[in-house]
Every structure is written in C-alpha cells, then in structure tokens.
Amino acid sequence: AKREGGGRIRLFRPEMGERVLARQRDKADLRTAVTDGHLVLHYQPIVDLATSAATGAEALVRWQRPGHGLLGPGEFIGLAEETGLIVPLGNKVLAGACEQAMRWREQGRALSVTVNVSTRQLSAPAFLPSLDRVLKTTNLPPERLTIEVTESVWADGAAMRGLMEVRETGVRVALDDFGTGYSSLSYLQRYPFDVVKIDKSFTGALADTGRTAGVVRCIIDLAEVLGAHTVAEGIETQAQADWLRNAGCAYAQGYLFGRPDLPENWDAQPSVIR
Ligand code: C2E
Ligand code: CA
Ligand code: CA
Ligand code: CA
Numbered sequence: 001a002k003r004e005g006g007g008r009i010r011l012f013r014p015e016m017g018e019r020v021l022a023r024q025r026d027k028a029d030l031r032t033a034v035t036d037g038h039l040v041l042h043y044q045p046i047v048d049l050a051t052s053a054a055t056g057a058e059a060l061v062r063w064q065r066p067g068h069g070l071l072g073p074g075e076f077i078g079l080a081e082e083t084g085l086i087v088p089l090g091n092k093v094l095a096g097a098c099e100q101a102m103r104w105r106e107q108g109r110a111l112s113v114t115v116n117v118s119t120r121q122l123s124a125p126a127f128l129p130s131l132d133r134v135l136k137t138t139n140l141p142p143e144r145l146t147i148e149v150t151e152s153v154w155a156d157g158a159a160m161r162g163l164m165e166v167r168e169t170g171v172r173v174a175l176d177d178f179g180t181g182y183s184s185l186s187y188l189q190r191y192p193f194d195v196v197k198i199d200k201s202f203t204g205a206l207a208d209t210g211r212t213a214g215v216v217r218c219i220i221d222l223a224e225v226l227g228a229h230t231v232a233e234g235i236e237t238q239a240q241a242d243w244l245r246n247a248g249c250a251y252a253q254g255y256l257f258g259r260p261d262l263p264e265n266w267d268a269q270p271s272v273i274r
Pocket of ligand 4: 177199200
C-alpha cells in the first residue's frame with residue numbers, strides 16, 4: 001500500500017486498478033454487443049481447388065464496438081470464453097450463419113456454411129437443443145452446416161460427447177487448425193470427423209522446407225484414410241493452391257480466393273446479427 005498526496009491508501013498500483021476497470025467495461029460492453037446486435041459476421045469463401053468455385057463459406061465474427069471500430073475475434077473471443085458470454089455469442093453466430101445460408105439458398109446459391117464453436121460452448125448442456133432450434137427455425141438442412149472445433153475438444157469429455165451428438169443430427173464436424181494443438185492419432189481414429197482443416201502455419205511454410213511439404217502430404221493422406229476431406233487454410237499464392245491441389249487436397253480458403261467480407265458483398269443482405 002502506498003500513501004498518496006491526498007492521504008488515500010492505494011492497495012493496487014493505479015495501472016492495475018485501471019486494468020480491472022477496463023476489463024469490467026469490456027465485459028459489460030460485450031454483453032451489450034451480444035444483446036443489441038453489434039456483432040457482425042464476415043464470410044470467407046471455401047473453394048473447390050479443382051474449379052476455384054465457392055462451395056461454402058466460413059462465418060467469422062467481428063464486433064462493431066462504438067468508439068473502437070471493428071474488432072477481430074482475437075480481441076474478444078478470449079474474454080467471451082472466460083466470462084461465459086461465448087454461449088449467447090455463439091448462439092447468435094450460429095443463428096446468423098444459418099439464416100445467411102438460407103438466404104443464399106433462396107438466391108439459388110448452394111453454399112454450405114461453417115461456424116466456429118469453442119469447446120466451452122460445446123460442453124454446455126444447452127448447446128444441442130439450441131442447435132436443434134436454429135436448424136428448425138431456419139429450415140436449413142443439417143448437412144449444409146459444418147461446425148469447426150479445435151483439438152482442445154479432446155481434453156473435455158462433455159464437449160467431446162456433445163460433438164458426437166451434434167454429428168448424429170447430420171451436421172458436419174471439422175477439426176480446425178489441425179496439427180497445431182493436441183493432435184492425437186488415437187483420438188483421430190476413435191472419433192469420426194468429416195473435415196480436417198490444414199492450418200495456415202503449414203500452408204505459409206510450404207515453400208520453405210521439404211519437411212513441411214512432407215508433413216502436409218501426410219495430413220492429406222491421413223484424412224483420406226479416416227474418410228475426411230481436407231480444407232487448406234491461408235492460401236495466399238497460386239503456387240500454394242497448385243501444390244495443394246496436386247497433393248490431393250480438395251478444398252481451400254485464403255486471401256487468394258477471397259478475404260472474409262460482409263455478405264452484402266456476396267449478396268445484398270444486411271449483415272448485422274440481431
Ligand atoms: P480460424 O478459424 O483459424 O479462422 C481463420 C483466420 O484466418 C481468420 O481470422 C481469417 O480472417 C484468417 N485468414 C483467412 N485467410 C487468410 C489468408 O490467406 N492469410 C492470412 N494470413 N489469414 C487468413 P479471424 O477472422 O481474425 O479469426 C481468428 C480466429 O477467431 C478464427 O481462427 C477462429 O478461431 C476465431 N473465431 C472467429 N469467429 C468465431 C466465432 O464465431 N466463434 C468462435 N468461438 N471463434 C471464432
Ligand atoms: Ca475456423
Ligand atoms: Ca483455422
Ligand atoms: Ca487458425
């Protein structure tokens with residue numbers, strides 16, 4: 001404790017107190033964002049590497065925060081997970097993405113939609129019922145929806161059981177950022193996945209060493225053995241796309257094909273989730 005000019009006792013350094021206050025403010029603002037429709041979904045095309053045509057789109061959440069601009073998920077998903085706000089936030093994202101997929105359908109575009117679901121969200125008992133509800137209200141065929149989880153799901157029994165129940169409804173399941181977390185061949189062969197996503201750290205290093213190319217080839221072969229298809233992330237150059245196609249990777253996403261963007265740049269629909 002430090003005695004100040006005014007005689008007040010400070011138990012924390014001022015910066016610490018400010019940090020606690022800022023966190024409380026962030027949390028309150030994020031809660032408001034979820035309820036008041038300040039979350040925005042951008043969509044990035046997922047293309048068939050054989051034709052470069054989009055077959056689907058990944059929904060990536062942003063926060064239109066008054067006075068702060070458009071924030072990327074790296075700036076608030078951590079806080080959402082710590083505070084439990086990830087559950088209502090995730091439900092908004094899920095509903096918004098399914099509605100968007102239906103709008104595309106109505107416009108004659110057969111795009112499936114892909115949503116990131118955090119392990120914490122998946123382990124909540126309400127996840128499956130809310131997923132069912134969204135599919136019912138939007139009327140989206142379940143096989144048009146893919147949920148993406150990371151390997152951290154394997155460390156959480158409840159989340160893993162939830163995931164397998166999700167898969168039984170016909171919704172597809174993708175393993176995101178494959179090879180960067182707790183990859184385990186034992187889990188991989190025990191639990192079925194429909195899609196394996198090759199992380200952009202591999203794609204970015206393809207040209208650097210033969211080792212990376214060898215590892216990526218193995219991931220593609222492994223996925224095939226397991227009956228999953230592969231989506232490579234972070235494709236920025238035609239050389240990467242060509243290499244991956246030749247190596248047998250079926251799908252890809254990355255700036256080469258399209259940046260995450262508002263759906264009004266895909267169609268003329270409003271993008272704010274309400
Ligand atoms: P992710 O699922 O691995 O998403 C891919 C990230 O790579 C996105 O970043 C995307 O903008 C970026 N990206 C796409 N193509 C390229 C490329 O060619 N080059 C490079 N350098 N980057 C590319 P973003 O949108 O900032 O999202 C970051 C992460 O936030 C996502 O990583 C995902 O884990 C998480 N996230 C996004 N939306 C949600 C959500 O609704 N719920 C949850 N739980 N997590 C989300
Ligand atoms: Ca993802
Ligand atoms: Ca990813
Ligand atoms: Ca990633």
